Amino acid sequence: xxxxxxxxxxxxxxxxxxxxxxxxxxxxxxxxxxxxxxxxxxxxxxxxxxxxxxxxxxxxxxxxxxxxxxxxxxxxxxxxxxxxxxxxxxxxxxxxxxxxxxxxxxxxxxxxxxxxxxxxxxxxxxxxxxxxxxxxxxxxxxxxxxxxxxxxxxxxxxxxxxxxxxxxxxxxxxxxxxxxxxxxxxxxxxxxxxxxxxxxxxxxxxxxxxxxxxxxxxxxxxxxxxxxxxxxxxxxxxxxxxxxxxxxxxxxxxxxxxxxxxxxxxxxxxxxxxxxxxxxxxxxxxxxxxxxxxxxxxxxxxxxxxxxxxxxxxxxxxxxxxxxxxxxxxxxxxxxxxxxxxxxxxxxxxxxxxxxxxxxxxxxxxxxxxxxxxxxxxxxxxxxxxxxxxxxxxxxxxxxxxxxxxxxxxxxxxxxxxxxxxxxxxxxxxxxxxxxxxxxxxxxxxxxxxxxxxxxxx
Numbered sequence: 001x002x003x004x005x006x007x008x009x010x011x012x013x014x015x016x017x018x019x020x021x022x023x024x025x026x027x028x029x030x031x032x033x034x035x036x037x038x039x040x041x042x043x044x045x046x047x048x049x050x051x052x053x054x055x056x057x058x059x060x061x062x063x064x065x066x067x068x069x070x071x072x073x074x075x076x077x078x079x080x081x082x083x084x085x086x087x088x089x090x091x092x093x094x095x096x097x098x099x100x101x102x103x104x105x106x107x108x109x110x111x112x113x114x115x116x117x118x119x120x121x122x123x124x125x126x127x128x129x130x131x132x133x134x135x136x137x138x139x140x141x142x143x144x145x146x147x148x149x150x151x152x153x154x155x156x157x158x159x160x161x162x163x164x165x166x167x168x169x170x171x172x173x174x175x176x177x178x179x180x181x182x183x184x185x186x187x188x189x190x191x192x193x194x195x196x197x198x199x200x201x202x203x204x205x206x207x208x209x210x211x212x213x214x215x216x217x218x219x220x221x222x223x224x225x226x227x228x229x230x231x232x233x234x235x236x237x238x239x240x241x242x243x244x245x246x247x248x249x250x251x252x253x254x255x256x257x258x259x260x261x262x263x264x265x266x267x268x269x270x271x272x273x274x275x276x277x278x279x280x281x282x283x284x285x286x287x288x289x290x291x292x293x294x295x296x297x298x299x300x301x302x303x304x305x306x307x308x309x310x311x312x313x314x315x316x317x318x319x320x321x322x323x324x325x326x327x328x329x330x331x332x333x334x335x336x337x338x339x340x341x342x343x344x345x346x347x348x349x350x351x352x353x354x355x356x357x358x359x360x361x362x363x364x365x366x367x368x369x370x371x372x373x374x375x376x377x378x379x380x381x382x383x384x385x386x387x388x389x390x391x392x393x394x395x396x397x398x399x400x401x402x403x404x405x406x407x408x409x410x411x412x413x414x415x416x417x418x419x420x421x422x423x424x425x426x427x428x429x430x431x432x433x434x435x436x437x438x439x440x441x442x443x444x445x446x447x448x449x450x451x452x453x454x455x456x457x458x
Contacts (some may be wrong), residue, residue: 031087063095124255127270131178133171137269142261145251145274146191152204152211152277153191158293159268160184162214163324163392164415168264172417176243178261180252182268183214184296186289190272200277209283211452213296213444214265216279217247229278229443230304232309239265245274281448287413292326295451297441302329302390303451304442305413306337310386314338317384319375321345321366322391322414330388330413335359343378345399347369366399383408390414397422406432413439 123144128137147153161180167173168181191209192201204210216239217229224232234246243262244250251274252261266273283292306312318339320330323346334342335358343362344355352363364374376383384403389396392414401410401424412422428434443449 009272019263074136120189123394125271127180127252127261127267128182129178129261130169130181133169135347136421137169141255142270143253143258144257144272146292147193147196147251147274148245148247149193149195150197150200150277151193151245151274152189152196152200152210152280154185154187154210154266154273154275155190156187156268156271156273157187157209157289158186160294160297162297164297165264167293167415167417173415175264176262177244178259179264180261180267180270182273183265184293184298184300185212185266185268185273185275186283186293186296187273193269204277204280204282204362209285209289210280211292211295211448212266212268212273212275212281213279213281213441215300215441215444215446216265216276217444218276219278219445226453227443229445229447230308230439230441238265245276261454278446279444281452283452287452296448298325299329299451300442300444300448301326301413301440302333303447305388305411305439306330306333307442307447309413309437309439310388310409312337312339312386315340316386317343317379319343319345319384319387319399319400320360321371321387321389321396321403323351323360324390326413327388327390330360330390331355331358331360341378341384343375343384345375371399372402379405380400382406385409386411388413393419394420394422398424400423401429401434401436404434407434409435409437411437411439441447 017031095165124141125144126139127142129140129142130137141311145153161182162184164173164183165181168175168179187210189204189206189210191206193206205334215230215232215235217224217232218234221233223229238244238248242248243264244363245263250260252267252270253259253407254261261267263274266275266279274405283289310318312318312334314337316337316339318330318333318334320334320343323331323344325348327344331342331344339359341362342360344352344360345364345366346352346355347365347367349365352365355363362378364371375387383403384411385398385405387400388411389400390413395415396414397412397416400412401422404410416422424436429436442451
């Protein structure tokens with residue numbers, strides 16, 4: 001606990017020393033900086049640091065700052081961020097710097113090539129490796145991965161820590177190990193494979209700043225061909241099912257032994273990661289790295305739920321049950337889409353106070369009062385048009401269904417522990433035309449550019 005308090009103070013100090021900054025709520029996950037430390041110190045202190053980051057993610061799930069784009073929603077929740085700032089030379093990369101006029105940020109190229117970094121075969125990087133729920137994450141040296149056709153090597157700037165990561169770390173969800181988790185990142189394009197489609201190389205030139213979504217669509221399966229990237233068959237079969245990319249192989253290996261290390265999506269809790277080009281969007285220079293990392297999951301998941309599953313329309317009444325990172329993003333999007341009554345339900349008074357900042361017109365503490373009855377009171381006895389479950393528990397699943405009016409829609413986006421079962425009153429479901437629908441994210445190729453207001457999207 002002492003280490004966690006210290007990290008909280010460090011995180012706050014990034015916002016400045018003013019009294020208002022110190023009073024500002026903690027971000028959803030603390031940013032941990034490696035800048036200026038020697039490798040020996042990192043290896044000795046890394047295990048503690050990783051545990052501190054995971055502790056804050058699990059325990060403080062605080063509010064995200066809102067920054068919606070005028071075009072649709074540039075919602076983001078405050079940074080669940082992992083930032084790597086070790087010098088490039090340590091990793092066998094020649095840091096000849098120049099300014100890219102079209103991007104306005106620093107990028108790197110080797111003396112022998114203008115196409116990007118020169119990564120030597122002996123290059124290594126640090127990554128947070130998970131092996132067993134009984135053991136903490138460990139910072140280990142990995143080989144810098146190399147992209148295959150259609151893939152992009154990214155130098156990670158920030159990576160969000162999601163509750164889905166915690167499910168793996170705690171053993172609630174079975175996943176291949178050893179592995180590197182982290183599935184929402186911002187970073188800088190380092191390298192393309194020579195056989196990658198030139199259109200993708202032109203769209204994401206070396207040195208460009210990008211945000212990566214956790215759903216990396218293959219682009220060619222049955223669902224992707226119909227525009228339903230969120231149902232991509234290869235994503236679920238390989239990324240989620242095996243911990244590999246779509247040729248059935250991981251891109252990560254231990255630097256010392258060559259042992260394979262599996263990947264949760266792009267495996268973003270490392271200094272470099274591989275992302276399918278279909279899973280990227282350009283990050284505008286106006287958006288900071290850390291706060292933007294969660295656009296690839298927290299805001300992305302909320303946007304998909306509110307746009308494609310809930311189909312929010314102006315004037316709709318909405319209840320959001322669970323207002324952590326994803327739930328808070330749902331509140332912002334509901335407000336942006338013109339919802340009328342926006343009801344935030346949680347058991348934390350602090351989260352509920354913050355929910356008002358993000359668009360909630362009413363708040364309900366489910367410990368202090370009956371959430372279903374309160375929602376019906378607010379809506380004149382009817383229930384809401386749309387209820388969103390953003391926590392992933394059987395009790396809140398049932399609350400979500402019971403909170404909607406006749407003909408209403410219950411949208412489930414919270415992941416539960418494996419094997420969890422939610423109950424539904426089937427007679428009411430049938431007689432009152434209740435719709436229950438799940439939503440696991442947005443449609444990467446069309447929705448991620450909208451979230452970040454990527455004007456260069458095809």
